[in-house]
Amino acid sequence: MTDTCNVNVQCSGSCVPGMAKDMLLPQLAVVTAIRTDTPDVKTFRVESVSGQPLFDHMPGQCAMLTLPGYGEAMFSITSSPTQGEYKEFSIKRCGQLTDALHQMEVGQQIGIRGPYGKPFPVDTEFKGKNLLFIAGGIGLAPLHSVIEFVRAHRSDYGHVNILYGSRSAADLVDLGHIQSDWMTEKDTDVYLTIDRPQEGWDGHVGFVPSYLKELAFGPDCTAIICGPPIMIKFVLQALIEMGFDKKQVYTTLELKMKCGIGKCGRCNIGSKFVCKDGPVFRCDEIDELPNEY
Amino acid sequence: MQAVSKKVLDRARELMRDGTVSRVAGWKAGEFFYDCEPALFETEESLKDLVYNRFCAANLSKFLITNDIASVADRGRTLVLLKPCDTYSFNQLLTEHRLSRDNVYILGVGCEGMCDVDRIRALGIKGITGVDESEDGKKLTVRTLYGDGEIDVDGVLVNKCETCKGKAHKIFDELISDNEEEGPRGDRFECVRELESMAPAERFAFWQKELSKCIRCNACRNACPACSCRKCVFDNNASGIASKANTDSFEEKLFHIIRAFHVAGRCTDCGECSRVCPQGIPLHLFNRKYIKDINEFYGEFAAGEEAGQRGPLISFEAGDREPNSVSDKGGD
Amino acid sequence: MAVNGSVKKIRMSDLDRFFSALSLTQKVYLPVEKAGQYDYAPWEPGVSYDPEELHTVKSAKGLFFPQSEDLIKYRREGLSLAIGPVAPEDEEFVVFGVRACDVKGFEVLDRVFLTDPVDTYYKARRDHGTVISVMCPKPEETCFCGTFGIEAEAPGGDVQCFITGEDMLMEALTEKGEALLESVSGVGNTNGDGALLPAADETDLKAAEEVKEAHREIMKKLPLAGLTTEGFGKDADLLTLFDRPEWKELSATCLGCGTCTFVCPTCQCYDIREYDTGRDIRRFRVWDSCMYSDFTMMAHGSPRPEQFQRFRQRFMHKLKYYPDNYEGAFSCVGCGRCLKKCPSSLNIAKVMKKLGGADND
Numbered sequence: 001m002t003d004t005c006n007v008n009v010q011c012s013g014s015c016v017p018g019m020a021k022d023m024l025l026p027q028l029a030v031v032t033a034i035r036t037d038t039p040d041v042k043t044f045r046v047e048s049v050s051g052q053p054l055f056d057h058m059p060g061q062c063a064m065l066t067l068p069g070y071g072e073a074m075f076s077i078t079s080s081p082t083q084g085e086y087k088e089f090s091i092k093r094c095g096q097l098t099d100a101l102h103q104m105e106v107g108q109q110i111g112i113r114g115p116y117g118k119p120f121p122v123d124t125e126f127k128g129k130n131l132l133f134i135a136g137g138i139g140l141a142p143l144h145s146v147i148e149f150v151r152a153h154r155s156d157y158g159h160v161n162i163l164y165g166s167r168s169a170a171d172l173v174d175l176g177h178i179q180s181d182w183m184t185e186k187d188t189d190v191y192l193t194i195d196r197p198q199e200g201w202d203g204h205v206g207f208v209p210s211y212l213k214e215l216a217f218g219p220d221c222t223a224i225i226c227g228p229p230i231m232i233k234f235v236l237q238a239l240i241e242m243g244f245d246k247k248q249v250y251t252t253l254e255l256k257m258k259c260g261i262g263k264c265g266r267c268n269i270g271s272k273f274v275c276k277d278g279p280v281f282r283c284d285e286i287d288e289l290p291n292e293y
Numbered sequence: 294m295q296a297v298s299k300k301v302l303d304r305a306r307e308l309m310r311d312g313t314v315s316r317v318a319g320w321k322a323g324e325f326f327y328d329c330e331p332a333l334f335e336t337e338e339s340l341k342d343l344v345y346n347r348f349c350a351a352n353l354s355k356f357l358i359t360n361d362i363a364s365v366a367d368r369g370r371t372l373v374l375l376k377p378c379d380t381y382s383f384n385q386l387l388t389e390h391r392l393s394r395d396n397v398y399i400l401g402v403g404c405e406g407m408c409d410v411d412r413i414r415a416l417g418i419k420g421i422t423g424v425d426e427s428e429d430g431k432k433l434t435v436r437t438l439y440g441d442g443e444i445d446v447d448g449v450l451v452n453k454c455e456t457c458k459g460k461a462h463k464i465f466d467e468l469i470s471d472n473e474e475e476g477p478r479g480d481r482f483e484c485v486r487e488l489e490s491m492a493p494a495e496r497f498a499f500w501q502k503e504l505s506k507c508i509r510c511n512a513c514r515n516a517c518p519a520c521s522c523r524k525c526v527f528d529n530n531a532s533g534i535a536s537k538a539n540t541d542s543f544e545e546k547l548f549h550i551i552r553a554f555h556v557a558g559r560c561t562d563c564g565e566c567s568r569v570c571p572q573g574i575p576l577h578l579f580n581r582k583y584i585k586d587i588n589e590f591y592g593e594f595a596a597g598e599e600a601g602q603r604g605p606l607i608s609f610e611a612g613d614r615e616p617n618s619v620s621d622k623g624g625d
Numbered sequence: 626m627a628v629n630g631s632v633k634k635i636r637m638s639d640l641d642r643f644f645s646a647l648s649l650t651q652k653v654y655l656p657v658e659k660a661g662q663y664d665y666a667p668w669e670p671g672v673s674y675d676p677e678e679l680h681t682v683k684s685a686k687g688l689f690f691p692q693s694e695d696l697i698k699y700r701r702e703g704l705s706l707a708i709g710p711v712a713p714e715d716e717e718f719v720v721f722g723v724r725a726c727d728v729k730g731f732e733v734l735d736r737v738f739l740t741d742p743v744d745t746y747y748k749a750r751r752d753h754g755t756v757i758s759v760m761c762p763k764p765e766e767t768c769f770c771g772t773f774g775i776e777a778e779a780p781g782g783d784v785q786c787f788i789t790g791e792d793m794l795m796e797a798l799t800e801k802g803e804a805l806l807e808s809v810s811g812v813g814n815t816n817g818d819g820a821l822l823p824a825a826d827e828t829d830l831k832a833a834e835e836v837k838e839a840h841r842e843i844m845k846k847l848p849l850a851g852l853t854t855e856g857f858g859k860d861a862d863l864l865t866l867f868d869r870p871e872w873k874e875l876s877a878t879c880l881g882c883g884t885c886t887f888v889c890p891t892c893q894c895y896d897i898r899e900y901d902t903g904r905d906i907r908r909f910r911v912w913d914s915c916m917y918s919d920f921t922m923m924a925h926g927s928p929r930p931e932q933f934q935r936f937r938q939r940f941m942h943k944l945k946y947y948p949d950n951y952e953g954a955f956s957c958v959g960c961g962r963c964l965k966k967c968p969s970s971l972n973i974a975k976v977m978k979k980l981g982g983a984d985n986d
Contacts, residue, residue, distance in 0.1 A: 510883040
């Protein structure tokens with residue numbers, strides 16, 4: 001991690017020869033595409049300025065984005081490593097920095113550093129398994145990367161079920177792509193739901209946990225969940241009732257992060273750091289942690 | 294002090310036992326004899342740890358609001374032990390509607406001045422393990438790992454006690470004191486006059502030296518009863534000044550000067566800021582300067598003298614001085 | 626202490642000359658008094674070493690992990706961005722007068738900052754700094770380094786020193802320390818009757834042993850000498866400790882200030898913030914405190930909304946989480962600064978007594 005600075009960074013003349021490149025230094029990147037997904041979610045495509053790949057990542061990992069004047073924040077990488085050299089981030093507007101991110105335009109340069117965290121075990125535990133993805137709202141972002149990875153290595157995995165819910169139809173992130181690509185993927189079933197009935201929606205209406213119980217999936221699969229904390233809690237309860245073991249269930253957590261490398265000391269849950277030991281956790285591991293997340 | 298102390302402890306127990314109060318906010322014996330900590334006693338049994346001695350300098354008024362003790366009526370009344378100077382802070386918090394009077398039962402406790410262990414240490418006394426007060430309250434026998442010695446109480450008083458405002462309690466439900474009539478000790482504005490008499494460059498150098506020690510721990514602010522904002526501007530990331538560290542010599546002054554201006558007219562000169570500062574910065578000098586100026590501009594005024602008073606900085610009279618009088622007074 | 630060339634001695638009255646000689650090539654930091662308080666500052670003519678002062682207000686950690694340091698500067702022009710890293714410190718320096726507890730404090734920080742991925746900024750300062758420790762003269766009632774297995778009579782670092790009356794013995798422990806002492810070997814003493822740093826003889830070494838022995842006796846008498854780490858550390862049950870009801874009572878009067886954190890030699894949590902100078906934006910790292918309410922605050926709330934949770938975090942980190950992550954080592958060195966400085970007189974000794982082994986009470 002401390003290899004000598006190879007100047008991916010566009011130094012303003014002050015780069016010191018032989019200086020070790022610190023993990024805290026961002027690379028220069030550019031926003032090459034922006035997609036408006038929902039009234040408060042946009043997806044940003046980020047690529048390096050030099051044309052070289054930014055870095056390699058695995059599904060579930062995160063990166064720290066710098067927005068000039070607003071500082072840094074950690075976001076889940078939404079795109080799959082199989083999708084190309086770019087990184088995509090689906091970001092919900094919910095605070096100062098994300099407000100400002102939503103104001104960005106194509107061509108804007110930003111800083112990026114990463115990848116951080118432990119990815120989903122797509123090459124090990126997930127291999128050969130049936131997979132059940134359960135997401136709520138912007139919680140689809142980290143799962144999106146896994147789903148695309150699985151699609152790219154389709155024969156390595158068993159049957160895939162995707163259950164995705166949001167407040168309204170307009171709040172389903174990247175719905176067009178889900179309908180055109182995921183719903184037509186072989187051996188894959190997609191179940192969508194929204195919280196309240198609305199005109200023009202003839203799909204399922206109801207919260208994710210109750211729809212999950214209705215669907216009554218058998219426990220012969222690995223579940224991967226992400227969404228608001230309250231949804232995760234009820235989904236986990238439902239899965240246990242449906243006969244799942246916590247060892248079959250994975251989720252990804254979020255806490256405030258500053259460094260991304262387990263040193264700044266703020267994203268810990270007990271002795272584990274979300275940025276380094278997570279963000280992906282198996283649910284039986286979470287049971288051993290204090291309830292402080 | 295011992296006579297008052299015993300009466301205070303007994304009375305606190307009685308008030309708890311007879312149901313007048315449901316809990317006691319007082320001081321608890323610490324690790325050593327000198328580090329008595331503010332504490333909330335919820336049971337009569339726990340009152341065995343209650344102490345009132347020469348090392349109970351902490352002002353419990355702020356303690357009542359940081360812990361929301363006095364805002365919860367349905368849990369019964371809280372007995373709070375207040376020294377004379379603490380009652381000014383209490384009144385000021387009442388004025389600012391940060392406390393509910395009905396939820397608090399005030400036992401005014403007599404005070405002969407509190408001692409500061411750092412001043413004992415400053416005499417070169419190390420490894421202090423115990424202290425005994427002489428009968429007349431004038432001497433302390435200090436026991437240490439390296440031998441015993443005797444010192445004068447007067448020489449080791451907490452800064453705020455050296456220029457005590459007087460021993461009269463400004464608000465109480467009940468009083469245990471044998472020196473209520475005693476007036477002020479020393480002239481608390483002498484130090485301000487000293488500062489005022491300095492040449493600007495000399496005064497600047499004085500503050501530069503003091504404030505450059507600041508580590509931005511916020512102890513002064515968090516202990517200050519006048520700093521009762523729900524969210525401090527220095528904690529607000531949107532303010533642009535929430536930097537957490539003094540990134541330059543301007544910033545270290547900025548923090549303290551803004552804070553002092555914000556409490557001007559409301560500061561009761563309780564001295565907690567200087568008492569808690571880990572770097573021993575005499576922060577109370579800012580506040581005293583403003584108190585002295587306010588007295589000179591608008592007539593004698595003591596924040597917290599009584600509850601409900603309108604301070605001169607938040608009321609207007611036709612004869613008030615114009616703002617430029619401040620710069621005129623500041624000289625060049 | 627064996628008789629060999631590596632133990633030197635210097636007259637206490639010649640220390641200024643020692644600092645002056647070292648200062649020709651590098652900065653020498655030592656505890657310096659400023660308006661009544663001691664903190665580390667560079668030596669300059671007129672500054673003298675006070676052997677009586679036990680602890681600086683802030684520990685020496687700031688020399689390796691400064692309270693505030695720039696990481697990058699960047700500039701935005703229209704849509705483009707120019708990022709310029711700030712080079713890590715590469716100047717040699719000496720820190721003199723560090724106590725055993727603070728030397729161990731560096732090791733606590735090393736485990737965090739020097740394990741992969743290495744913190745370049747910290748490492749640069751560690752690489753370029755030489756640590757000269759001095760055995761503490763008179764331990765105070767607040768000292769409890771022994772609880773963490775620290776031997777105050779072997780303060781460590783690159784060179785360790787012992788005051789034997791009029792003289793100070795200097796023992797090099799590392800090559801770096803050896804080289805440092807060697808660098809002033811050609812300097813003469815103030816009187817002009819010999820070398821500044823002659824080799825110590827048998828009598829000197831015996832005197833040092835006597836000083837150490839007397840010190841050990843005092844350490845045994847310290848009020849906190851019996852405090853143990855029993856009930857904490859790697860083998861303690863995390864959730865049991867976390868769920869102890871006493872945390873609320875222990876933290877009831879915590880003001881939520883950062884005094885304990887900022888005077889602590891082992892607290893290493895930091896924040897990364899930005900400052901727009903108008904010309905460019907400086908990103909800097911600053912000490913942070915888990916006692917502050919914004920430490921874990923996110924747009925949708927904080928996992929530690931109450932002060933007792935933040936208080937618990939600080940002590941769980943030192944006594945349980947850190948040991949879990951670093952092979953049982955504790956993140957406290959018993960320097961006692963928090964015992965002296967907490968405005969509410971809360972501290973780790975009280976926590977350990979309340980929650981720890983039966984012998985602690």
